[in-house]
Amino acid sequence: MIKKYLKEIELAGIILLFLGFVIGHLVNMPFGAMVVVVGLFLWFLTIVYKALHWKQYQRENMVNIYIMLGAIIIFLITLFLRK
DSSP states (O other): TTTTTTTHHHHHHHHHHHHHHHHHHHOHHHHHOOOOOOOOHHHHHHHHHHTTTTTEEEEEHHHHHHHHHHHHHHHHHHHHHHO
């Protein structure tokens, strides 16, 4: 069932991540954080499904790994620059 809607779930999660980030910085931090958490959950759901079916989604898994590493590096850089 999830395979049929995998792209839509992933896209919805990514859009919610960006919307939550914008809302959190421009309007309301707690509401933006909640939107980001929902987006992360949806994106994480697709990542777990693709990881469990590695051979079928090998290329997408590698892209997701690089995106996550980049996001972690950006997070650490912003964390250290705030001090």
